[in-house]
Amino acid sequence: MTDDLRVIVSGGSMGGLFTALALGEAGHGVDVFERAAGELESRGAGIVAQPRMLQYLEERGIASEEITLTTQRREYLKRDGSVREARSDSMTFTGWDTLYRRLRKAVDDERYYEGRVVGFEHEDEEVSVRFEDGSEGRADLLTIAEGGRSETREQLLPEVSPEYAGYVAWRGLIDERELSESLVERFEGTFLFFEGDCQLILGYLIPGPDGGTRAGTRRLNWVWYDNVRDEDRLNELLADSRGVEHDFSVAPGDLRGEVERGLRASAEEFPDVFSRLVGETENPFVQTIYDLSVPEMAFDRVCLLGDAAFVARPHTAAGTAKAAADAIDLGRALDGHERVESAFEKWEGKRLAAGRQLVREGIRMGESYMG
Ligand SMILES: Cc1cc2nc3c(=O)[nH]c(=O)nc-3n(C[C@H](O)[C@H](O)[C@H](O)COP(=O)(O)OP(=O)(O)OC[C@H]3O[C@@H](n4cnc5c(N)ncnc54)[C@H](O)[C@@H]3O)c2cc1C
Secondary structure (H helix, E strand, O other): OOOOOEEEEEOOOOHHHHHHHHHHHOOOOOEEEEEEOOOOOOOEEEEEEOOHHHHHHHHHHOOHHHEEEEEEEEEEEEEOOEEEEEEEEEEEEHHHHHHHHHHHHHHHHHHHHEEEEEEEEEOOEEEEEEOOOOOOOOEEEEOOOOOOOOOOOHHHOEEEEEEEEEEEEEEEEEHHHOOOOHHHHHHHOOOEEEEEOOEEEEEEEEEOOOOOOOOOEEEEEEEEEEEEEOOHHHHHHHHHOOOOOOOOOOOOOOOOOOHHHHHHHHHHHHHHHHHHHHHHOOEEEEEEEEEEOOOOOEEEOOOOOOHOEEEEHHHHOOOHHHHHHHHHHHHHHHHHHHHHHHHHHHHHHHHHHHHHHHHHHHHHHHHHOOO
Protein backbone atom coordinates (compact mmCIF):
# COMPACT_ATOMS: atom_id res chain seq x y z
CA MET A 1 0.00 0.00 0.00
CA THR A 2 1.13 3.58 -0.46
CA ASP A 3 -0.01 5.13 2.85
CA ASP A 4 2.40 6.25 5.58
CA LEU A 5 5.49 4.91 3.85
CA ARG A 6 8.87 4.97 5.56
CA VAL A 7 11.17 6.65 3.06
CA ILE A 8 14.95 6.98 3.12
CA VAL A 9 16.45 9.61 0.83
CA SER A 10 20.14 9.41 -0.05
CA GLY A 11 21.38 12.92 -0.83
CA GLY A 12 20.24 16.09 0.89
CA SER A 13 20.72 18.70 -1.83
CA MET A 14 17.87 20.08 -3.97
CA GLY A 15 16.41 16.73 -5.11
CA GLY A 16 16.57 15.23 -1.61
CA LEU A 17 15.01 18.27 0.05
CA PHE A 18 12.17 18.51 -2.47
CA THR A 19 11.51 14.78 -1.90
CA ALA A 20 11.33 15.36 1.85
CA LEU A 21 8.86 18.21 1.32
CA ALA A 22 6.64 16.54 -1.27
CA LEU A 23 6.48 13.10 0.36
CA GLY A 24 6.37 14.53 3.89
CA GLU A 25 3.40 16.66 2.93
CA ALA A 26 1.62 13.53 1.63
CA GLY A 27 1.99 11.97 5.09
CA HIS A 28 5.02 9.72 4.57
CA GLY A 29 7.87 9.56 7.06
CA VAL A 30 10.95 10.80 5.21
CA ASP A 31 14.53 10.63 6.51
CA VAL A 32 17.22 12.39 4.48
CA PHE A 33 20.89 11.34 4.63
CA GLU A 34 23.49 13.75 3.28
CA ARG A 35 27.18 12.88 3.27
CA ALA A 36 28.19 16.56 3.44
CA ALA A 37 25.50 17.82 5.84
CA GLY A 38 26.48 21.15 7.39
CA GLU A 39 28.82 22.00 4.51
CA LEU A 40 26.28 22.91 1.85
CA GLU A 41 24.88 26.18 3.29
CA SER A 42 27.46 28.45 1.69
CA ARG A 43 28.23 26.51 -1.48
CA GLY A 44 27.11 26.92 -5.08
CA ALA A 45 26.62 29.94 -7.31
CA GLY A 46 23.73 31.26 -9.41
CA ILE A 47 20.69 29.31 -10.59
CA VAL A 48 17.56 30.08 -12.54
CA ALA A 49 14.44 30.01 -10.35
CA GLN A 50 11.88 28.47 -12.70
CA PRO A 51 8.37 29.93 -12.16
CA ARG A 52 6.57 26.64 -11.38
CA MET A 53 9.13 25.68 -8.77
CA LEU A 54 8.92 29.13 -7.21
CA GLN A 55 5.12 28.97 -7.16
CA TYR A 56 5.27 25.60 -5.35
CA LEU A 57 7.55 27.11 -2.70
CA GLU A 58 5.49 30.26 -2.44
CA GLU A 59 2.28 28.28 -1.82
CA ARG A 60 4.01 26.60 1.12
CA GLY A 61 5.51 29.78 2.51
CA ILE A 62 9.07 28.49 1.95
CA ALA A 63 10.36 31.05 -0.52
CA SER A 64 8.97 33.68 -2.79
CA GLU A 65 10.10 36.24 -5.29
CA GLU A 66 11.87 38.09 -2.46
CA ILE A 67 14.81 35.65 -2.85
CA THR A 68 15.11 36.33 -6.57
CA LEU A 69 16.35 38.93 -9.01
CA THR A 70 14.76 39.30 -12.42
CA THR A 71 16.26 40.49 -15.67
CA GLN A 72 14.03 41.95 -18.37
CA ARG A 73 16.54 41.94 -21.22
CA ARG A 74 19.15 39.77 -22.86
CA GLU A 75 22.05 41.54 -24.50
CA TYR A 76 24.74 39.97 -26.66
CA LEU A 77 27.89 42.04 -26.79
CA LYS A 78 30.47 42.55 -29.53
CA ARG A 79 34.15 42.28 -28.73
CA ASP A 80 34.37 46.10 -28.37
CA GLY A 81 31.60 46.05 -25.74
CA SER A 82 28.87 47.49 -27.92
CA VAL A 83 25.55 45.63 -28.18
CA ARG A 84 25.25 43.20 -31.12
CA GLU A 85 21.74 42.04 -30.28
CA ALA A 86 19.22 42.94 -27.57
CA ARG A 87 15.85 41.43 -26.87
CA SER A 88 13.22 41.48 -24.16
CA ASP A 89 13.34 38.32 -22.10
CA SER A 90 12.40 37.83 -18.48
CA MET A 91 14.60 35.49 -16.40
CA THR A 92 14.49 34.99 -12.65
CA PHE A 93 17.66 34.11 -10.75
CA THR A 94 18.58 33.21 -7.24
CA GLY A 95 21.61 31.86 -5.38
CA TRP A 96 22.00 28.10 -4.94
CA ASP A 97 22.91 28.79 -1.31
CA THR A 98 19.86 31.05 -0.78
CA LEU A 99 17.47 28.41 -2.08
CA TYR A 100 19.21 25.54 -0.30
CA ARG A 101 18.94 27.31 3.07
CA ARG A 102 15.20 27.97 2.57
CA LEU A 103 14.51 24.34 1.64
CA ARG A 104 16.70 23.00 4.42
CA LYS A 105 14.84 25.12 7.00
CA ALA A 106 11.54 23.69 5.77
CA VAL A 107 12.71 20.16 6.59
CA ASP A 108 12.71 19.08 10.22
CA ASP A 109 16.22 18.87 11.75
CA GLU A 110 15.21 15.55 13.30
CA ARG A 111 14.81 14.08 9.82
CA TYR A 112 17.97 15.40 8.13
CA TYR A 113 21.06 13.42 9.06
CA GLU A 114 24.72 13.43 8.21
CA GLY A 115 25.41 10.04 6.63
CA ARG A 116 26.64 8.36 3.50
CA VAL A 117 24.68 5.55 1.89
CA VAL A 118 26.96 2.78 0.61
CA GLY A 119 24.46 0.17 -0.59
CA PHE A 120 21.08 -1.45 -0.20
CA GLU A 121 19.28 -4.78 -0.45
CA HIS A 122 15.68 -5.44 -1.42
CA GLU A 123 13.91 -7.61 1.14
CA ASP A 124 10.35 -8.49 0.12
CA GLU A 125 8.50 -5.19 0.21
CA GLU A 126 11.23 -3.39 2.16
CA VAL A 127 14.69 -2.02 1.46
CA SER A 128 17.57 -2.42 3.84
CA VAL A 129 19.97 0.53 3.46
CA ARG A 130 23.64 0.36 4.48
CA PHE A 131 25.57 3.42 5.70
CA GLU A 132 29.30 4.12 5.69
CA ASP A 133 29.50 3.98 9.51
CA GLY A 134 28.28 0.36 9.43
CA SER A 135 24.72 1.11 10.55
CA GLU A 136 21.62 0.00 8.64
CA GLY A 137 18.17 1.43 8.07
CA ARG A 138 14.95 -0.14 6.87
CA ALA A 139 12.40 1.59 4.68
CA ASP A 140 9.49 0.99 2.35
CA LEU A 141 11.18 3.17 -0.26
CA LEU A 142 14.71 4.32 -0.98
CA THR A 143 15.06 7.45 -3.09
CA ILE A 144 18.50 8.05 -4.55
CA ALA A 145 19.05 11.79 -5.01
CA GLU A 146 22.86 11.64 -5.04
CA GLY A 147 23.51 13.82 -8.08
CA GLY A 148 25.15 12.97 -11.41
CA ARG A 149 28.03 11.06 -9.88
CA SER A 150 25.85 8.86 -7.68
CA GLU A 151 27.71 5.78 -6.49
CA THR A 152 24.60 3.96 -5.27
CA ARG A 153 23.23 4.19 -8.82
CA GLU A 154 26.09 1.90 -9.89
CA GLN A 155 24.50 -0.91 -7.93
CA LEU A 156 21.41 -0.61 -10.15
CA LEU A 157 22.89 0.55 -13.44
CA PRO A 158 26.63 -0.20 -13.57
CA GLU A 159 26.77 0.60 -17.29
CA VAL A 160 25.52 4.19 -16.86
CA SER A 161 28.12 6.93 -16.41
CA PRO A 162 28.40 10.66 -17.14
CA GLU A 163 29.63 11.52 -20.66
CA TYR A 164 31.99 14.50 -20.99
CA ALA A 165 30.60 17.04 -23.49
CA GLY A 166 33.98 18.42 -24.64
CA TYR A 167 33.85 21.69 -22.72
CA VAL A 168 34.07 23.06 -19.22
CA ALA A 169 32.37 25.89 -17.33
CA TRP A 170 34.63 28.31 -15.50
CA ARG A 171 32.54 30.00 -12.87
CA GLY A 172 32.83 32.84 -10.43
CA LEU A 173 30.94 34.90 -7.92
CA ILE A 174 31.88 38.35 -6.72
CA ASP A 175 30.27 40.80 -4.29
CA GLU A 176 28.97 43.80 -6.17
CA ARG A 177 30.69 46.07 -3.62
CA GLU A 178 34.04 44.89 -4.94
CA LEU A 179 33.21 46.09 -8.45
CA SER A 180 32.93 49.55 -9.93
CA GLU A 181 29.46 51.07 -10.07
CA SER A 182 29.57 51.33 -13.84
CA LEU A 183 30.33 47.63 -14.19
CA VAL A 184 27.48 46.58 -11.89
CA GLU A 185 25.13 48.98 -13.63
CA ARG A 186 25.74 47.14 -16.91
CA PHE A 187 23.97 44.09 -15.37
CA GLU A 188 20.97 45.92 -13.87
CA GLY A 189 17.91 44.16 -15.29
CA THR A 190 20.11 42.62 -17.97
CA PHE A 191 21.30 39.08 -18.68
CA LEU A 192 24.55 39.77 -20.51
CA PHE A 193 26.35 37.48 -23.00
CA PHE A 194 29.42 37.40 -25.18
CA GLU A 195 29.85 34.68 -27.79
CA GLY A 196 33.37 34.13 -29.08
CA ASP A 197 34.79 31.37 -31.25
CA CYS A 198 33.41 28.23 -29.51
CA GLN A 199 33.28 30.27 -26.32
CA LEU A 200 30.38 31.70 -24.40
CA ILE A 201 30.46 33.85 -21.30
CA LEU A 202 27.39 35.14 -19.51
CA GLY A 203 26.67 37.03 -16.32
CA TYR A 204 23.78 38.07 -14.09
CA LEU A 205 23.09 39.43 -10.62
CA ILE A 206 22.04 37.07 -7.80
CA PRO A 207 21.28 37.62 -4.10
CA GLY A 208 24.16 38.21 -1.72
CA PRO A 209 25.65 35.57 0.58
CA ASP A 210 22.95 36.34 3.18
CA GLY A 211 20.20 36.31 0.55
CA GLY A 212 20.00 40.13 0.20
CA THR A 213 18.53 41.39 -3.07
CA ARG A 214 18.89 45.13 -2.51
CA ALA A 215 21.45 47.10 -4.53
CA GLY A 216 24.75 47.01 -2.66
CA THR A 217 24.15 43.57 -1.13
CA ARG A 218 24.09 41.36 -4.26
CA ARG A 219 26.65 39.24 -6.09
CA LEU A 220 27.54 38.99 -9.73
CA ASN A 221 27.59 35.46 -11.11
CA TRP A 222 29.44 34.59 -14.31
CA VAL A 223 29.77 31.37 -16.28
CA TRP A 224 32.29 30.89 -19.09
CA TYR A 225 31.87 27.85 -21.33
CA ASP A 226 35.23 26.95 -22.80
CA ASN A 227 36.03 24.18 -25.29
CA VAL A 228 38.58 21.77 -23.82
CA ARG A 229 38.79 18.79 -26.16
CA ASP A 230 42.39 17.85 -25.42
CA GLU A 231 42.51 15.26 -22.64
CA ASP A 232 45.93 16.34 -21.34
CA ARG A 233 44.78 19.94 -21.03
CA LEU A 234 41.61 18.82 -19.28
CA ASN A 235 43.62 16.78 -16.78
CA GLU A 236 45.91 19.76 -16.17
CA LEU A 237 42.93 22.02 -15.40
CA LEU A 238 41.42 19.44 -13.06
CA ALA A 239 44.59 19.00 -10.98
CA ASP A 240 44.18 21.26 -7.95
CA SER A 241 46.68 23.36 -5.99
CA ARG A 242 47.47 20.39 -3.69
CA GLY A 243 48.12 18.12 -6.66
CA VAL A 244 44.86 16.20 -6.29
CA GLU A 245 43.47 15.15 -9.68
CA HIS A 246 39.70 15.59 -9.98
CA ASP A 247 37.35 14.02 -12.51
CA PHE A 248 34.64 16.64 -12.65
CA SER A 249 35.38 19.92 -10.88
CA VAL A 250 37.84 22.00 -8.88
CA ALA A 251 36.27 23.95 -6.00
CA PRO A 252 36.64 27.70 -5.34
CA GLY A 253 40.07 28.43 -3.90
CA ASP A 254 41.58 25.16 -5.19
CA LEU A 255 42.55 26.08 -8.77
CA ARG A 256 46.32 26.06 -9.33
CA GLY A 257 47.84 29.55 -9.59
CA GLU A 258 49.06 28.82 -13.10
CA VAL A 259 45.57 27.81 -14.25
CA GLU A 260 44.01 30.88 -12.65
CA ARG A 261 46.57 33.18 -14.29
CA GLY A 262 45.90 31.53 -17.67
CA LEU A 263 42.19 32.04 -17.17
CA ARG A 264 42.56 35.75 -16.46
CA ALA A 265 44.91 36.19 -19.44
CA SER A 266 42.45 34.46 -21.82
CA ALA A 267 39.62 36.62 -20.50
CA GLU A 268 41.48 39.68 -21.83
CA GLU A 269 40.03 38.70 -25.21
CA PHE A 270 36.50 39.37 -23.96
CA PRO A 271 34.63 42.68 -23.90
CA ASP A 272 35.94 44.83 -21.09
CA VAL A 273 32.96 44.19 -18.81
CA PHE A 274 33.66 40.43 -18.80
CA SER A 275 37.47 40.61 -18.69
CA ARG A 276 37.19 42.85 -15.61
CA LEU A 277 34.66 40.54 -14.03
CA VAL A 278 36.88 37.48 -14.47
CA GLY A 279 40.00 39.47 -13.55
CA GLU A 280 38.54 40.69 -10.27
CA THR A 281 36.88 37.46 -9.07
CA GLU A 282 38.90 36.02 -6.24
CA ASN A 283 38.22 32.31 -6.30
CA PRO A 284 37.00 31.14 -9.69
CA PHE A 285 36.26 27.45 -10.05
CA VAL A 286 35.71 24.95 -12.83
CA GLN A 287 33.19 22.23 -13.61
CA THR A 288 33.16 19.85 -16.56
CA ILE A 289 29.98 19.76 -18.63
CA TYR A 290 28.57 16.29 -19.07
CA ASP A 291 25.42 14.47 -20.12
CA LEU A 292 23.79 11.64 -18.23
CA SER A 293 20.69 9.57 -18.96
CA VAL A 294 19.35 6.47 -17.28
CA PRO A 295 17.14 3.89 -19.03
CA GLU A 296 15.03 3.33 -15.88
CA MET A 297 14.23 5.35 -12.76
CA ALA A 298 12.25 2.85 -10.66
CA PHE A 299 13.44 -0.54 -9.40
CA ASP A 300 11.06 -2.42 -7.06
CA ARG A 301 11.29 -0.20 -3.96
CA VAL A 302 14.15 2.05 -5.07
CA CYS A 303 14.08 5.06 -7.38
CA LEU A 304 16.52 7.55 -8.87
CA LEU A 305 15.68 11.22 -9.15
CA GLY A 306 17.16 14.62 -9.98
CA ASP A 307 20.69 14.60 -11.37
CA ALA A 308 21.17 10.97 -10.29
CA ALA A 309 18.83 10.10 -13.20
CA PHE A 310 19.37 12.80 -15.85
CA VAL A 311 21.92 15.58 -16.12
CA ALA A 312 20.98 18.14 -18.74
CA ARG A 313 23.55 20.79 -19.69
CA PRO A 314 23.25 24.02 -17.73
CA HIS A 315 22.06 25.94 -20.85
CA THR A 316 18.61 24.46 -20.17
CA ALA A 317 18.66 26.22 -16.76
CA ALA A 318 16.40 23.46 -15.49
CA GLY A 319 18.43 21.09 -13.26
CA THR A 320 16.90 22.20 -9.98
CA ALA A 321 13.40 22.57 -11.40
CA LYS A 322 13.68 19.05 -12.85
CA ALA A 323 14.73 17.60 -9.49
CA ALA A 324 11.78 19.44 -7.89
CA ALA A 325 9.33 18.12 -10.51
CA ASP A 326 10.64 14.54 -10.08
CA ALA A 327 9.97 14.77 -6.34
CA ILE A 328 6.60 16.53 -6.55
CA ASP A 329 5.34 14.09 -9.19
CA LEU A 330 6.50 11.17 -7.07
CA GLY A 331 4.45 12.48 -4.14
CA ARG A 332 1.40 12.82 -6.41
CA ALA A 333 1.84 9.35 -7.95
CA LEU A 334 2.03 7.73 -4.51
CA ASP A 335 -1.04 9.68 -3.49
CA GLY A 336 -3.01 8.53 -6.51
CA HIS A 337 -2.22 4.80 -6.39
CA GLU A 338 -2.77 2.03 -3.91
CA ARG A 339 0.36 0.08 -4.75
CA VAL A 340 3.93 1.37 -4.92
CA GLU A 341 4.47 -0.62 -8.13
CA SER A 342 1.68 1.13 -10.03
CA ALA A 343 2.64 4.55 -8.61
CA PHE A 344 6.24 3.97 -9.70
CA GLU A 345 5.16 2.84 -13.15
CA LYS A 346 3.09 5.96 -13.75
CA TRP A 347 5.75 8.25 -12.31
CA GLU A 348 8.62 6.66 -14.20
CA GLY A 349 6.90 6.90 -17.59
CA LYS A 350 6.34 10.62 -17.13
CA ARG A 351 9.71 11.51 -15.63
CA LEU A 352 11.79 9.43 -18.07
CA ALA A 353 10.17 11.30 -20.94
CA ALA A 354 10.83 14.68 -19.27
CA GLY A 355 14.47 13.80 -18.45
CA ARG A 356 15.23 12.53 -21.97
CA GLN A 357 13.69 15.58 -23.56
CA LEU A 358 15.72 17.94 -21.36
CA VAL A 359 19.01 16.12 -22.00
CA ARG A 360 18.36 16.29 -25.77
CA GLU A 361 17.57 19.98 -25.50
CA GLY A 362 20.78 20.59 -23.53
CA ILE A 363 22.87 18.81 -26.17
CA ARG A 364 21.20 20.77 -28.96
CA MET A 365 21.83 24.07 -27.18
CA GLY A 366 25.40 23.13 -26.27
CA GLU A 367 26.20 22.21 -29.86
CA SER A 368 24.80 25.46 -31.16
CA TYR A 369 26.95 27.50 -28.74
CA MET A 370 30.11 25.41 -28.61
CA GLY A 371 30.27 23.81 -32.07
C1 LIG B 1 27.13 21.99 -3.12
C2 LIG B 1 26.41 22.09 -4.43
C3 LIG B 1 26.38 23.32 -5.12
C4 LIG B 1 25.72 23.43 -6.33
N1 LIG B 1 25.70 24.65 -6.96
C5 LIG B 1 25.02 24.79 -8.11
C6 LIG B 1 24.95 26.07 -8.76
O1 LIG B 1 25.49 27.05 -8.29
N2 LIG B 1 24.27 26.18 -9.92
C7 LIG B 1 23.63 25.09 -10.47
O2 LIG B 1 22.99 25.23 -11.53
N3 LIG B 1 23.67 23.87 -9.88
C8 LIG B 1 24.36 23.69 -8.73
N4 LIG B 1 24.41 22.46 -8.12
C9 LIG B 1 23.77 21.33 -8.79
C10 LIG B 1 22.27 21.34 -8.60
O3 LIG B 1 21.96 21.29 -7.22
C11 LIG B 1 21.69 20.16 -9.33
O4 LIG B 1 22.03 20.20 -10.70
C12 LIG B 1 20.16 20.08 -9.31
O5 LIG B 1 19.59 20.94 -8.39
C13 LIG B 1 19.72 18.64 -8.99
O6 LIG B 1 20.00 18.39 -7.64
P1 LIG B 1 20.22 16.95 -7.05
O7 LIG B 1 19.82 17.04 -5.62
O8 LIG B 1 19.58 15.94 -7.91
O9 LIG B 1 21.79 16.69 -7.16
P2 LIG B 1 23.00 17.46 -6.41
O10 LIG B 1 22.67 18.88 -6.21
O11 LIG B 1 24.22 17.12 -7.18
O12 LIG B 1 23.04 16.78 -4.98
C14 LIG B 1 23.42 15.47 -4.69
C15 LIG B 1 23.69 15.39 -3.21
O13 LIG B 1 23.85 14.03 -2.82
C16 LIG B 1 24.90 13.92 -1.88
N5 LIG B 1 25.40 12.53 -1.96
C17 LIG B 1 26.04 11.93 -3.00
N6 LIG B 1 26.27 10.65 -2.74
C18 LIG B 1 25.76 10.41 -1.50
C19 LIG B 1 25.68 9.23 -0.68
N7 LIG B 1 26.17 8.06 -1.12
N8 LIG B 1 25.10 9.33 0.53
C20 LIG B 1 24.58 10.54 0.98
N9 LIG B 1 24.64 11.68 0.22
C21 LIG B 1 25.20 11.61 -1.00
C22 LIG B 1 25.89 14.97 -2.36
O14 LIG B 1 26.79 15.36 -1.32
C23 LIG B 1 24.96 16.10 -2.79
O15 LIG B 1 24.69 17.00 -1.74
C24 LIG B 1 25.08 22.29 -6.91
C25 LIG B 1 25.10 21.07 -6.24
C26 LIG B 1 25.74 20.95 -4.99
C27 LIG B 1 25.73 19.62 -4.26
